[in-house]
Amino acid sequence: MAEEQFEPKIVAFLCRWCSYTGADLAGTSRRQYPPNLTAIRVMCSGRVDPTFVVKAFADGADGVLIAGCHPGDCHYTNGNLKAMRRFPLLIKLLERFGIESERVRLEWISASEGELFAAVAKEMTDTIRALGPLHWNERVARLNQAM
Amino acid sequence: MPGKPKVAFYWCASCGGCEETVVDLAEDILKVVEAVDIALWPVALDFKFKDVMAWPPGHVAVAFINGAVRLSEQEDWVKLLRQKCSLVVAFGSCAHLGGIPGLANDTTREEILANKYHRSPTVDNPRGSRPETQTQSNGYHLDLPVFWNEVKPLDAVIEVDYYLPGCPPPSKLVAEAVGAILKGELPPKGSVLAPDKSCCEACPLNETKPETLTIKEFKRVATSTPDPKTCFLAQGYICMGPATRSGCGERCIRGNMPCRGCFGPTPGALDMGTKMLSALGSLGEAETAEQARALADTLVDPIGTLYRFSLPASLLKRRVVKKEG
Numbered sequence: 173m174a175e176e177q178f179e180p181k182i183v184a185f186l187c188r189w190c191s192y193t194g195a196d197l198a199g200t201s202r203r204q205y206p207p208n209l210t211a212i213r214v215m216c217s218g219r220v221d222p223t224f225v226v227k228a229f230a231d232g233a234d235g236v237l238i239a240g241c242h243p244g245d246c247h248y249t250n251g252n253l254k255a256m257r258r259f260p261l262l263i264k265l266l267e268r269f270g271i272e273s274e275r276v277r278l279e280w281i282s283a284s285e286g287e288l289f290a291a292v293a294k295e296m297t298d299t300i301r302a303l304g305p306l307h308w309n310e311r312v313a314r315l316n317q318a319m
Numbered sequence: 320m321p322g323k324p325k326v327a328f329y330w331c332a333s334c335g336g337c338e339e340t341v342v343d344l345a346e347d348i349l350k351v352v353e354a355v356d357i358a359l360w361p362v363a364l365d366f367k368f369k370d371v372m373a374w375p376p377g378h379v380a381v382a383f384i385n386g387a388v389r390l391s392e393q394e395d396w397v398k399l400l401r402q403k404c405s406l407v408v409a410f411g412s413c414a415h416l417g418g419i420p421g422l423a424n425d426t427t428r429e430e431i432l433a434n435k436y437h438r439s440p441t442v443d444n445p446r447g448s449r450p451e452t453q454t455q456s457n458g459y460h461l462d463l464p465v466f467w468n469e470v471k472p473l474d475a476v477i478e479v480d481y482y483l484p485g486c487p488p489p490s491k492l493v494a495e496a497v498g499a500i501l502k503g504e505l506p507p508k509g510s511v512l513a514p515d516k517s518c519c520e521a522c523p524l525n526e527t528k529p530e531t532l533t534i535k536e537f538k539r540v541a542t543s544t545p546d547p548k549t550c551f552l553a554q555g556y557i558c559m560g561p562a563t564r565s566g567c568g569e570r571c572i573r574g575n576m577p578c579r580g581c582f583g584p585t586p587g588a589l590d591m592g593t594k595m596l597s598a599l600g601s602l603g604e605a606e607t608a609e610q611a612r613a614l615a616d617t618l619v620d621p622i623g624t625l626y627r628f629s630l631p632a633s634l635l636k637r638r639v640v641k642k643e644g
Contacts, residue, residue, distance in 0.1 A: 222596045222597050223588075223589050225593075226590055227589060229634075230634040253606070257603040257605050260611050262600075265596060268621050268622050268638065269622070269637075269638050269639065270638050311639045316469040
């Protein structure tokens, strides 16, 4: 029997003003994209505390997408810039823990970019499928028991 | 002496600084001894495991256990104490969150043993010996403690009633906690016996914090000296104050050392390191992704800085280097 294809679990934090609407547009314009993303609507990409990302991984996610308005378009002036500043720090921390940087993405997707949303979703799913599952807690437990 | 409640002190993976705090009570320790009987205190009095096994359950009113748990023997002791003591207080950063020994979760048991017994330049170990868990001596078979691949906070091994934070907990908080226990005026189970504010709120440098604080690069106390009269974060030093619970008496700040976070996360924070990271990120002075990356490059040792005392109690718990399965 052929081995079942690994389906990554990706948590997508989408800004309410741009990226969530962009994802909606991808749907209403019938763009095809993999169903691996679970969308969580947030008021702003700047609201995405790095804790949310780490919690997603600790709770079983294989990847996390943070998407917000393009720089200059933030509904709250500079929330997305806060997300942009935190992002490289978060990547650095995750890499130190042993989580590949490809598992997290920060993208600017406007309300009119449904196509871009579909492309990002597909690309990210493919990348993480190639990386394999994260299964963080299982990895930690395995290492803890190793002698 | 019936009537006097009994207390026990025990230590696991710790440096002995927590024991020092009890001694630092100075004359106040006489008040403690007047009010309670010390039933167990390995640092000062000789006790055997079997002595404690013979106690009936609830024999001791409260056990103060310091240190993280990283040996099988420590697990046996704390489980036994949990059975015999009505209240268990995790005493100090290591018991509370894993503490400095918890940074061992940034590496592995194999790496630690290889460094300690082989690689270190001062080690002379021609036979390549390693600690064993069993040995024969004078015809007796001895089982020795197993050294784990993981350091755990106390509440990952047994149920903990209260936490006394700090490295070490200040005598004032210890005295208050002992007083509250003796009077039976205790907060809800699971409480941290320290104020619910952040370290910044009590900080003597708080007034010097500018209205808009931005950070151009992260500085380190190892390579430069901060100005003792100005908010450390405003100078670019990573001060864990915003993410750390107060109650320490700001001893480090007064010693010109940015907060290292020994009191653990502020109430409600799920993960101390990412909370601090969130704050640092928003303070960064960067208008482009390039600049943000350049700023991140100046952050040296993210785990050791952001989780210095709390790695085993963090959401990710440890570093996992090798990709498995």
